[in-house]
Amino acid sequence: MTSRHPLTPGRAGAASAALALVLASAATGSPVSAAGGEGADAPRGTVVYRPVAQFAGAGKPRDLLLHPDSKKLYVGSDDLPETADVNESGLHVLDPADGKVRSTVGQAPGPTGTLGRRAVRQLLAPLPGDGAVFFYPLRGIGTAKDGDAAAAGAWVAGAAVTHATAGLTPSTVLVAQGSVLSEVEIATAAVKRSVTLEGGDGFAVDAARGAVWFTDFADRRMYRVDMATFTVAATVELPAGEGFAGFTEVDPETGAVWVGLDTSVVVHDATGKRLGILKGGADMPRAASFDTATHEAFVVWQDAGDTSQPGSDNNGTLTVHRTRDLQEVAKPVVLPGIHAQLGSAALAVEPGGAVVFVADPVAGKITRLERATPPRVTGNPADRAVTAGTRVSLTAEAEGTPRPTVAWQVSTDAGRTWQAVEGATSPAYSFTAAVSDNGRRYRAEFANEAGTVHSAAATLTVTIADTTTGGTGGTGGTGSTGSAGSTGTAGSTGATGSASEGSDGGSATGSAATGGATGTPTTVGGGGGGGSAGATVGGSTNATGTGGALASTGAAVASLAGTAVVLTAAGWVLMRRARRRADG
Numbered sequence: 001m002t003s004r005h006p007l008t009p010g011r012a013g014a015a016s017a018a019l020a021l022v023l024a025s026a027a028t029g030s031p032v033s034a035a036g037g038e039g040a041d042a043p044r045g046t047v048v049y050r051p052v053a054q055f056a057g058a059g060k061p062r063d064l065l066l067h068p069d070s071k072k073l074y075v076g077s078d079d080l081p082e083t084a085d086v087n088e089s090g091l092h093v094l095d096p097a098d099g100k101v102r103s104t105v106g107q108a109p110g111p112t113g114t115l116g117r118r119a120v121r122q123l124l125a126p127l128p129g130d131g132a133v134f135f136y137p138l139r140g141i142g143t144a145k146d147g148d149a150a151a152a153g154a155w156v157a158g159a160a161v162t163h164a165t166a167g168l169t170p171s172t173v174l175v176a177q178g179s180v181l182s183e184v185e186i187a188t189a190a191v192k193r194s195v196t197l198e199g200g201d202g203f204a205v206d207a208a209r210g211a212v213w214f215t216d217f218a219d220r221r222m223y224r225v226d227m228a229t230f231t232v233a234a235t236v237e238l239p240a241g242e243g244f245a246g247f248t249e250v251d252p253e254t255g256a257v258w259v260g261l262d263t264s265v266v267v268h269d270a271t272g273k274r275l276g277i278l279k280g281g282a283d284m285p286r287a288a289s290f291d292t293a294t295h296e297a298f299v300v301w302q303d304a305g306d307t308s309q310p311g312s313d314n315n316g317t318l319t320v321h322r323t324r325d326l327q328e329v330a331k332p333v334v335l336p337g338i339h340a341q342l343g344s345a346a347l348a349v350e351p352g353g354a355v356v357f358v359a360d361p362v363a364g365k366i367t368r369l370e371r372a373t374p375p376r377v378t379g380n381p382a383d384r385a386v387t388a389g390t391r392v393s394l395t396a397e398a399e400g401t402p403r404p405t406v407a408w409q410v411s412t413d414a415g416r417t418w419q420a421v422e423g424a425t426s427p428a429y430s431f432t433a434a435v436s437d438n439g440r441r442y443r444a445e446f447a448n449e450a451g452t453v454h455s456a457a458a459t460l461t462v463t464i465a466d467t468t469t470g471g472t473g474g475t476g477g478t479g480s481t482g483s484a485g486s487t488g489t490a491g492s493t494g495a496t497g498s499a500s501e502g503s504d505g506g507s508a509t510g511s512a513a514t515g516g517a518t519g520t521p522t523t524v525g526g527g528g529g530g531g532s533a534g535a536t537v538g539g540s541t542n543a544t545g546t547g548g549a550l551a552s553t554g555a556a557v558a559s560l561a562g563t564a565v566v567l568t569a570a571g572w573v574l575m576r577r578a579r580r581r582a583d584g
Contacts, residue, residue, distance in 0.1 A: 055099025282311025
């Protein structure tokens, strides 16, 4: 919940319309630049909040509470002047997903207990399970939950309540009646104890450290009230300025006190030591909330609503900061039409910071914003080497919120420039490789509202298939060696005996004379085919086979061997005759 106070007339502040958020240290005032990342590879950790819906029908919203148990969105509202035929003041219960109004509790007791239509100005605390504790003018403390016909309530005695928050126990709340701070029972509105300060407007509770920080905007100081003794324990001076009242909020995790003051947010630690100042240009800080899960602070800045003033454009801004060092952790979000002329904005943050709700009292609407995180590549495409005509598939993956879109790109100049591949908008890109694709690089571009990133590039190598080389034939078997031919028998006197030997390779027939015996050859098989026949010797002809070179070689050898056998036989016969003549 946030502190809210009427706008005090005065100058609009700085002369810049856009939010130029600066962290000025108390000692040096050094500026801190904002995060970026749009239009190129987003810096790691860049976050963007994007408006996704606007809810109406809940009157003029004054405060918001996202119930931690039921998850329902509670809206405290005034009546909208534009809807004169319907009184929309009261406690509205909305579905946070779509803004549908589940129920409205418009009736609450008056000072005498009479039920009547009541506006709800502040939501103080959630009830267990469902429901809310709230403050309604002028001094009412009420409770109600979704579906109730009327609220329960009691009125605090004394002056009008100017501010209220949750108490230190579930059964109590703290209320301010001007400069008087009181602890009050919720059920009866009975005052348990009080302390009167020198001055003050709004306050915030540091329940973990048992303290209340009470802000006196007019006198530019804060009082630290010790809740154990209910006395003022310290006084902290605030920077001099116009005195425009904004808010006082305590970070429940660190105890740091954030005070919206003029066009700045002044931040002190739990002891009152100043940590820094956030500056918002001409816009004024009017609401703040914390998320302990992400350790972040959310601030709504409203325009002054006077376009005659320098820097006024009628638009507000949402900023998000790390509570540790006040640095910006998300890009500022422009909130069109949110100005402070008709009241202060309200803010609610879903635990974890994924969803933020901002109430605009001017338009009577609530804007739902969702966190977008930039894409982060989780899988890159791999290099490929293929032959032309091969089907190629490249894959890349990325994560982000919302889910990033993908578009494949190709480079023909080694990555110096990139062009989009038409129609390639899926994580897997498949195509048939052509020779012209050789050397091209491919990458995937992922984008969402938070930024754009690119995968690593994959290089494609394409070669031409070799179609000139045939298949290899089988190896022929080795033929057996031919057997030796039989020796020819001697012929009659005067006749020439014949002899024949088998030859390697093709067959050979040796005949020296009529009546000579014929040797029977054996063929040696040629490698890779049938052996060729031997040459014709002694008038006998062999058929010529087809085959390899080895068979042909065998034929030549067989022919020579056959001739040698014939000559040898003839010489033996002549020598024998010569011996006989000599003996005679």
